[in-house]
Amino acid sequence: MSLARVVVALGAERGEPLASAVRLAHALPASLLGVFVEDDAWRRLAALPFAQVAGHGPLSRALDPVSLERALRRAAAELEAALAGAAASLPLGWSFRVARGPTAAEASALAEPDDLLVIEARALGAAGATVFGRARASVLCLRGRPRGPVVVRAELPAAALAVAAQLAAAAGGELLLLATEPSAAARRAAAAAGVALRHAPHDGERLAMLASRAVVVAAPDEAERLLRTLRCSLLVVR
Numbered sequence: 001m002s003l004a005r006v007v008v009a010l011g012a013e014r015g016e017p018l019a020s021a022v023r024l025a026h027a028l029p030a031s032l033l034g035v036f037v038e039d040d041a042w043r044r045l046a047a048l049p050f051a052q053v054a055g056h057g058p059l060s061r062a063l064d065p066v067s068l069e070r071a072l073r074r075a076a077a078e079l080e081a082a083l084a085g086a087a088a089s090l091p092l093g094w095s096f097r098v099a100r101g102p103t104a105a106e107a108s109a110l111a112e113p114d115d116l117l118v119i120e121a122r123a124l125g126a127a128g129a130t131v132f133g134r135a136r137a138s139v140l141c142l143r144g145r146p147r148g149p150v151v152v153r154a155e156l157p158a159a160a161l162a163v164a165a166q167l168a169a170a171a172g173g174e175l176l177l178l179a180t181e182p183s184a185a186a187r188r189a190a191a192a193a194g195v196a197l198r199h200a201p202h203d204g205e206r207l208a209m210l211a212s213r214a215v216v217v218a219a220p221d222e223a224e225r226l227l228r229t230l231r232c233s234l235l236v237v238r
Contacts, residue, residue: 002114003166007033007137009107009119010079016145018079021118022086024146027170031093034083035110036076037103042068104131111137113238116163118142121227121234132223132236138163139223139236140215146233148214149176149198156217158185160237164217165193167235171215174198 006028008021018034025032046068080096087094099106103123108131111117115137124131124141131139138160140146150168152161152175168175174196177186182199190197215233218226223236 003028003030003116003138003163004112005031005033005115007035007107007111007115007117009103009117009123010034010036011103011120011123017118017120017142018082018086020140020142020145022083022090022092024116024118024140024167024170025094026090026092028166029092030116031095032083032087033110033115034079034094034096035107036079036096036098037106038072038076038098038100039103040101042072108135108137108139111135111139113137116140116167124227132220135220135236136238138238140167141223141227141234141236143231143233146171146215147173149174150215150217150235151176151178152186152217153178154219155179155183155185156219156237158189160217161185161189162192163237164235165189165195167215168195169193173215176200176214 006021006025008017010018021032043065046065076098083094083096097110099110104119107119108117113136117135117137117139119139119141121141121143146167150164150171150173152164156164165175175186175190175198177197177199178201179199180201182197186197215235216226216230217235217237220236223234227234
């Protein structure tokens with residue numbers, strides 16, 4: 001299984017999602033789709049007579065509907081320019097879209113089954129269960145830069161193991177199977193992606209030790225629970 005695109009949900013400020021998505025798309029290799037979602041929550045906030053937004057970035061002075069619309073257009077232009085610059089230096093095929101609505105739902109709707117959706121865990125909010133349950137693509141929920149091993153906690157279908165191994169290769173890590181013995185399917189996936197495969201007995205203490213630096217692989221029906229209990233990035237595979 002090969003991934004066709006990396007689809008990244010972008011917020012108003014540049015950050016780790018864009019940098020990680022560019023690195024992953026280049027390493028896989030895959031094309032890159034950047035999606036800037038104009039979250040309606042900003043418009044509801046700007047409509048309030050007492051609204052004030054403080055901080056850094058394009059939205060820091062958006063205090064009313066008119067200035068907010070200008071800020072959103074400026075943010076989209078800056079993000080598209082940043083994506084174009086990063087892609088041109090590699091080089092990397094890319095495209096850019098602007099959507100309107102809840103960030104997680106709009107980004108997941110644009111991701112196809114053979115894509116990898118990259119989104120910050122904090123952007124999921126209350127929509128986490130919906131995204132995990134309905135997204136057609138695999139989803140990488142980021143908490144910082146992906147680093148360390150990609151941890152597979154249980155046996156997965158061959159296609160899911162392939163995605164996990166590809167991510168391990170793109171992140172410069174290894175595939176760690178929490179099992180007493182690696183399966184033939186895991187060996188094939190690691191060999192195809194060109195990554196090292198390790199295995200270790202599964203236990204909660206080991207997973208907690210890895211949780212601050214690993215990417216843990218999960219099935220959709222357990223993803224929301226793991227996102228609440230672990231501190232690391234989470235790869236939800238289809």
